[in-house]
Amino acid sequence: FFFLMIRRPPRSTQSRSSAASDVYKRQLPDFSQEVLSRVHTLPGIAEQGPFDQLTINDYYPGQGIPPHFDTHSPFEEFFCSLCLGSGVVMSFKSHKGDQKHIFLPQRSLVIFSGEARFAWLHSIASRKLDKVDGKLFFRRRRISLTFRRIKHDPCRCAYPFYCDSQGYDPVDVKKKRKKGGEDIEKQQGISVGEITEEGSNPSELEKKYVYDVYDKIAPHFSHTRYKPWPKIESFLNGLEQSSIVVDIGCGNGKYLPVNSANLYSLGTDRSHSLIEICRERDEKFQVFSAESLQLPIRDSIADVAISIAVIHHFSNKAMRIRAIQELTRVTRIGGQILIYVWAFEQDKNFGSQDVFVPWHLQFKYEDNDVVNTSIKEKEDDEEEKASDKSKIEELDVEIDEGRKTVVYKRYYHLFKKGELESLIAELPFLQIEESFYDHANWCVRLRRLS
């Protein structure tokens, strides 16, 4: 059956995604049939099947629509839009920051597919005129007819970082933005430059930009890490009774209470501060602090080992491999290993794989002496000034006066698609059973073989 939706130009507060539930009438209007009979023969659209949803937008000069992309899962790949009454310039922006402006003439049809459909934001500026080839065009009242085909199975596109069927959660991301959680910190990755450390033990880089930072930010970090990710939750909920689960790099113990009636979970983290927070949450949590590259856990004793957002903190391949080796060693033959690492391919442009990601530690969580010190000139004692300055320099932090935060840098090696799999391919006794993208992480579920 057919859906028809007529609406006024959306304001910025409205949801970007087309709500297929706003049903007005159940038939595509007669006047659209002629256009559709021509459009339905076009390559791509012919294979996809006829359009069965129509959205009509009515734009007065000066009205536009903010940057958005059409949610993947409700509709098939190809959709098209007929531009009536006036031409208009449509703007496109990619997640990498590239921009394009395309003039859509009156009575033209624009067809969206592929990368433009799945991974670029499109928008129309709220203005009364457009400039095309040096000429000014005054907009008239414009009516767009956008035809889509409703989709009934999950999206399997090649752009998982925007795909709601493959782990992208736009509503969740907006919530997190407001709470100052994970998403804000991904805004600027500061490139680290060349990593020259070769060894398989944590270097000064890990100590300064991972271990020390987590110890410092532990309470604030824990405050923003409260929601277990659904896929990990359901993985844990599906395990056999009495499974022994070790969470290597458990942070604030987010996954320790999952399915606790059935599982025996043990958590460990290199940050003793975070482990203390685990215990504050629940004194029954079994936790201890330890180095994940050399675990004080017996061989082959766990049914499952999980490593969620941990291995990306190691600055060279030798350490990352070693982390996976340790996960393997402690897991019994036939047991499973679940690894999540931050993806390079996500809707924030990181620029390079090795980055410092800022953490804004609110003043209330920070020591007074760090907050009160600034590198500005003061009328202080020369000696005091110098030692204060060196303390800030030693910590390598900045004071963000506007946001009232101390900014710490955390080191990340962002994984490219396939990189995690290629690391695992170098190790024996591991079989990749599942490989996927979830919430801006590349993930694998492994089986330990004999």
Place this chain on the structure above:
Amino acid sequence: MRLLSHNLLMCNVKGCSENNYPLRILVQKSKIIEAELNPDFLRKLVTKLDWKGLHTTLISLDFHKFPEQLAEDDWKNEEFLKELHNVLMQTHIIEGKLVCPNCQREYPIVNGIPNMILKDSELK
């Protein structure tokens, strides 16, 4: 830290690869935190662990009531289940030390948390 968890641990200091399990326990303070007894859960869990090591540890802590070897019938014995549950699931070590029988490295337990972070010199 429960004794069940302790059974999973070993010393992994550089060079320490033999006789590094089970770690000796010195208890300064322990606490009973009640938990619901689930016999099936307990049996399956304990069966995966190393009973020999568990038993040695229990003896060292003056829990002498448990057999050296487990038999099928033990799991049907309610008294046994209750006592085992009490000592493995309900008893938590709050303050103390874990000590490696091989290299004598001490790992402090403070507020129920063992700190097993190694020094640079102990890394392989």
